[in-house]
Structures are given as C-alpha cells and as structure tokens.
Amino acid sequence: MSEVLTRLQAVLESRRGAPPDSSYVAKLLAGGADGMLKKVGEEATELVMAAKDGLPQRIVSETADLWFHTLVVLVAHNLSVDDVLAELERRFGRSGLDEKASRKTV
Amino acid sequence: MSEVLTRLQAVLESRRGAPPDSSYVAKLLAGGADGMLKKVGEEATELVMAAKDGLPQRIVSETADLWFHTLVVLVAHNLSVDDVLAELERRFGRSGLDEKASRKTV
Amino acid sequence: MSEVLTRLQAVLESRRGAPPDSSYVAKLLAGGADGMLKKVGEEATELVMAAKDGLPQRIVSETADLWFHTLVVLVAHNLSVDDVLAELERRFGRSGLDEKASRKTV
C-alpha cells in the first residue's frame, strides 16, 4: 500500500515545469515557496480542528491533505519520500523500534 | 523502505496505556489531545521556516518530525497509516496517477 | 491611535446575525468556528513567512491580518479587546513593566 507515496511523488515531479494553469500542483510548484507553505500551515490547522472534533474520517482526510502538501514541498526542493523515511528509519530503526530499546527514545 | 511508517505505528500503539513517564510518546498519548496537536502546529511552523531557509537536511528533518507527530494523532484516534494511504490512493489512484487523467485533478 | 481596535470590534459585533452574504465578516461569523480559526492558522503562517523574508511592510500587513482575525474570534465568543488588554495588563502591569521588576518575568 505504502508505495502510493512514491507514486504520488513521481506524479508531482512530472508537474515541475508544467504550465501553472495545467494543474493544481503545477500552479503550486510554479508559484514559489509561499503558496505551498501556506497550505502546510493551513492543513496543519485543519488537522488540529478535525482532531479536536474527534471525527475519524476528517482526521484521515486532513492528514492526507497535510502529507500531500509536504510531498509538494519535498518535490519543490528535489527531495524525496525516501529521504524522510530514511530519516525516520535512522531515528527509529530496527533497534530503535525494539520495544525495550526504544522505551527511552520514542 | 516505506514499511517504516507501519513499524513506527506499531511502536506508537504499544505505548498506549504505558505510564506517561515511560517514554516521550507515552507522555503525549496520556496527555490528551492538546499536547500532540500543539506539536503538529509547531512542527508545521518549523517545516515552513526550514523551507524558507532552503535547507534540505532541515526540510527532511522537520518533515519527519511532522509525519511522526501526525502518526501519534492517528494512533490516539485508533486510526492507521493505511487509512491515510488508502485515502491518498482513493484520490490519486492508478487512474488518477495516470499522467493524462490526473492533469486536471492533481 | 489604539482605539482603532475597539472601533473595529464594534463593527465586527454589528455583523453578528447579519446575512452571511452581506460581508466577509458576516460570512466568517455565520460559518462557525472552523472558518475563522483556519484564517488564524493561515495568517500566522503568513506572518512567519513575511518575517523570514524580512519584509517590514508585509510583516505589518500580516500582523494586521492576524490581529483582525483574532478579533473575529473574540467577537464570536462575546469577548472583547479589553479582555485581552486587561490580561496583558495583569501580566505586565505597571510594576511588571518596571524595568527592574520585570527582568525576571518578561
């Protein structure tokens, strides 16, 4: 299932350099940093509100929105999903994910 | 690589009900909604600042922080990484990820 | 000069109960909590970006936007500018504003 992030990243990468009016992402990517970062702030706020309301489907939906827009930021900086997953792996890798070992760190 | 999210989720789930002082996550989970949501807002702001600074390693690191804390929120609501990936799949699934078809939607 | 906040609050109060399509504020007030709170998160993010860019006029403009939308939130909860100023006065009042006395607190 999780390869959807990598596939989504590939689509976002294909939008780089496309005419801004050809798609939502092309517009975000062409618009410079502030447009996509404003969305990150906005979607984080919406996730906070969904969680305060305790609405599971909205929490899922807003998390998807937030992850999506962080992918746009990654792609805009020539970074990848794997960079982030490797960072999480580095922090919480096999040993770190071991129940006993990670009790102190996570 | 991407199964790190699922493994991380399993660790977070194992922290539910643990004594708050046993780990950072146990403390977040025991502390109720506001503590973890405050972190979501905080990490989103830090990602925005890292991106404005154009620092690749910090963008990766702050994105990892942000994804990590959204995982905590998911786990706190008995939701899963797969719920979010399924939502992204639903929106940007095979047909949606097709270059031509998705040009209008993504 | 600062009575502009109080005058602005009075205008916002006059928008309560007005048809949503009669003004931007009437729409925000009629739309419930999430619309106005989303704006608070959005304007905070925009202030952060303006400050990272070091652009004085945009910092002023985004701060004005942020204060404006916090006023909408206050009015929506039947609170007032004076409530917030009284809180600041309480925290940093005459004695607190005294250079020596406040060194510890501010």
Added chain:
Amino acid sequence: MSEVLTRLQAVLESRRGAPPDSSYVAKLLAGGADGMLKKVGEEATELVMAAKDGLPQRIVSETADLWFHTLVVLVAHNLSVDDVLAELERRFGRSGLDEKASRKTV
C-alpha cells in the same frame, strides 16, 4: 486601557541587546527569527484549540500570548504597534468603519 500595548512594546525594546539569560524576551530577541516565529505558530495553534473547546478565559489567555509574541516579532524588526494600528486604521478607518460603507469591505 489600550496603551498597554505601547508600554509593553517599550519594555520589549529595552530588552534588545540585553544578555540572553537576563529575561525570556532577551533570550527570544537574541535567538534570531526562528525561536520567536515558532512561538507565533505555537500560540496560534493554542488559540485554535482553546476556541474549539469554547473556553472563554483560555481564548483570552491564548490571544494575549499570541499578541505578545507578535509584538516581539515587531520589535525584532524595528516595527511598532502603531504601524499595525495605522494599517488597520487605513483599511477600516472612519469611513470604512461606517456601517453602511464598510458592509462591502469588512
């Protein structure tokens, strides 16, 4: 009452150049942009949560926190409360605050 903002600004200005460990504000001002901007994002999130909870005293308290940290940002950029109030006055000045005239704009 509202001159508290101006008095608070004067205190913040007096903290510029002070040893970082002499006060909370001196530390924020000496720490560069990110520390104080992180607080803006954090306090905005806390205001959102307080408003979702509908707790009047916490809404007032978090708004005070948010305004306080925007004052720190203003002072760090040699800007003033009056700059922001003048901007609000410009947007919603006497004529703009006139009920009929402002119906379209506010």
